[in-house]
Amino acid sequence: MTGTYIQEKLRPNHCFGCGLDNPYGLQIHSFWEGDEVVCRWTPKHYMTGPPNFLYGGISASLIDCHSVNAAVAYANRQAGHEEAFDPELFMVTGTMTIKYHKPVPMHEVELRARIAKVEGRKYLVHTDILSNGERCVSGEVLAIRIARMG
Numbered sequence: 001m002t003g004t005y006i007q008e009k010l011r012p013n014h015c016f017g018c019g020l021d022n023p024y025g026l027q028i029h030s031f032w033e034g035d036e037v038v039c040r041w042t043p044k045h046y047m048t049g050p051p052n053f054l055y056g057g058i059s060a061s062l063i064d065c066h067s068v069n070a071a072v073a074y075a076n077r078q079a080g081h082e083e084a085f086d087p088e089l090f091m092v093t094g095t096m097t098i099k100y101h102k103p104v105p106m107h108e109v110e111l112r113a114r115i116a117k118v119e120g121r122k123y124l125v126h127t128d129i130l131s132n133g134e135r136c137v138s139g140e141v142l143a144i145r146i147a148r149m150g
């Protein structure tokens with residue numbers, strides 16, 4: 001998939017969740033699949049919460065960054081900047097709600113995000129974390145585009 005990951009168009013970026021330039025971060029790699037943004041990611045052994053299951057804060061961080069990156073990619077796609085992102089279409093998390101349905105086993109997960117609503121500078125994103133195709137965590141993230149300078 002090299003060359004098609006959303007995070008490759010967001011550099012330099014040292015964000016803990018999505019920054020490819022932060023070697024200590026989660027290093028997520030997200031890509032479009034139809035109208036959804038998908039990421040496959042494998043936890044490190046020390047990221048446990050309950051024994052043998054993923055720490056919930058890591059799930060929240062994954063959902064946070066994957067969702068905001070999905071919103072940025074969506075805004076750029078809508079604006080015709082899919083190849084090289086517009087630095088002015090930059091977003092941060094306004095609010096985030098996480099629901100933990102099932103514990104997440106310590107092996108590869110899949111994140112699936114879709115843009116649910118756009119209202120002015122606000123982008124509402126729904127993201128699920130699946131393990132073996134089963135939904136374990138879901139999140140609703142409101143990404144807010146930073147007001148343009150000048």
Ligand SMILES: CCCCCCCCCCCCCCCC(=O)SCCNC(=O)CCNC(=O)[C@H](O)C(C)(C)COP(=O)(O)OP(=O)(O)OC[C@H]1O[C@@H](n2cnc3c(N)ncnc32)[C@H](O)[C@@H]1OP(=O)(O)O
Nearest residue numbers: 010011012013015068085086087092093094095120144147
């Ligand atoms: C191309 C190369 C690029 C290279 C570069 C790449 C770097 C790629 C890095 C990616 C990075 C990812 C990031 C990861 C996710 C984080 O971890 S982000 C960190 C956590 N989030 C924050 O720190 C955000 C802190 N909050 C703020 O900065 C400001 O409150 C905000 C969110 C920018 C909003 O400020 P503002 O623009 O002054 O907002 P304002 O005009 O008052 O309101 C605008 C609208 O948003 C609503 N709103 C404002 N704040 C909120 C809120 N917190 N909740 C709900 N609604 C809100 C308002 O009600 C208003 O709604 P409407 O009236 O329009 O309907």
